[in-house]
Amino acid sequence: MIISHYEAEQLLEAKKKGLKSTDISLDLNLSRASVKIENDFFIFPDNQKLDEAQLKKIIKNDTSCFLIKDNSILKIQLFSEQTNKFYKLVPTKNAPTIEISGIRMHVTKEMTPMEDTKKKIGSIMPIKGVVLDTCMGLGYTAILASKYADFVFTCERDENVLEIAQLNPWSRELFNSKKISVLKAGIFNEIKIFKNNMFDAVIHDPPRLSLATELYSLDFYKQIFRALKKNSNIYHYTGSPGSKNRKINLAKNVAERLKTAGFKGIKRAHYGLTARK
Ligand SMILES: C[S@@+](CC[C@H](N)C(=O)[O-])C[C@H]1O[C@@H](n2cnc3c(N)ncnc32)[C@H](O)[C@@H]1O
Structure with missing residues (x-):
């Protein structure tokens, strides 16, 4: 309780x-x-x-x-000496969010974490087939994607986040749905195990750039491109760290790298971008 x-x-x-x-x-x-x-x-x-x-x-x-x-x-909080980070489940009027060293992993300004999740997923609807959710967190994107997809792979490299997710009632389906596989690994390397043209959609909801630069790299985008089916979509959260100008530049830089990786139809979406293979 x-x-x-x-x-x-x-x-x-x-x-x-x-x-x-x-x-x-x-x-x-x-x-x-x-x-x-x-x-x-x-x-x-x-x-x-x-x-x-x-x-x-x-x-x-x-x-x-x-x-x-x-x-x-x-x-429901913990400090890890290994990562030197503080993890905390934060209540809202709806589903809770998780804070990692003071940074919330969902947009909670003017919306609930679930509304944020619906907008992320909504930007690449219709969703079907096999989906890759690169960064699990509390698993809200993976769980919502699983309502439409045949199967969802979701990846989380931080065991402290997994521990908090295991206590969160809103994350239960992650661990008991037959349609979701939780991979306890870093997606930068894990993506290499997936076959070419395997996914019908990719949801890429990484932590902010300074915490995971490799997840914003051209090498990583090339791997996502390889693993996506032709004409399939990616949603990429680019977030809102720093000033308005830095926000715009980050989205612009990400868009350029996605294009270099081969993506087309790159558009602004809810706190991020969508693109097509
Ligand atoms: C913004 S949250 C994702 C929120 C998630 N979409 C949800 O609906 O709850 C980002 C998550 O990515 C995890 N993460 C960071 N680096 C990662 C990596 N290389 N591979 C997989 N997960 C990573 C973080 O621990 C954090 O839990």
Whole structure:
């Protein structure tokens, strides 16, 4: 069971009103369950109990999600000495996002992570056949692509991200859908294992340039081109780091490299570009 400040606020509000129970989400807005309110305790469906002080702590930490375990609350976050990065599941009114050292992996300005995902996927619809999702993250692009495709390969090189995704209720399908294969590897090398003309679409949603320069390189674009079927599309997130001018230059440089790699029909799309083989 996972809650954030949204649910903690609802529970305290229900107590204030003198209610004996209330329905809240225990899986970050996917479904609802009943929580009892008895003698200053909030009793969850599996009989775990939290008190008001614990809920107030959750409300104070409004950019964290909390796992309820052994009547305690645990922030879903971790620091890795290996990568020297801090990973955190961040709640929104809809699906959560993941922050890696303070950088959000979805567009959350004026939209939810799911709306962001729909726009990314929507820019290369119709999707069918076999899809490559280069950078898994919480897997929202892979999961949505799998609703249309026959099969989706998604790649994640950071085991800390995989650990957070395994706790996220919105990422469950990554690990139990027969239509999705999660590859625990870096896509720069992994793409070389795929056959020529194998994919009907590629979704390329990399971290910002400074964190993964190789995923913006001509060599990598040539590999994507090789692995894509003729007349098939790629969506490439180019993001919004830095100033407006830097944004434009990054998209322009990416477009030039995609063209050099052989892509045609390069167009601006939601926070990125689309192109065709
Ligand atoms: C912007 S997020 C992707 C978000 C994802 N599309 C989703 O829907 O949740 C980028 C992800 O790429 C991962 N990553 C970075 N370098 C990678 C590489 N070389 N190969 C595969 N994944 C990589 C990061 O760890 C991060 O989780």
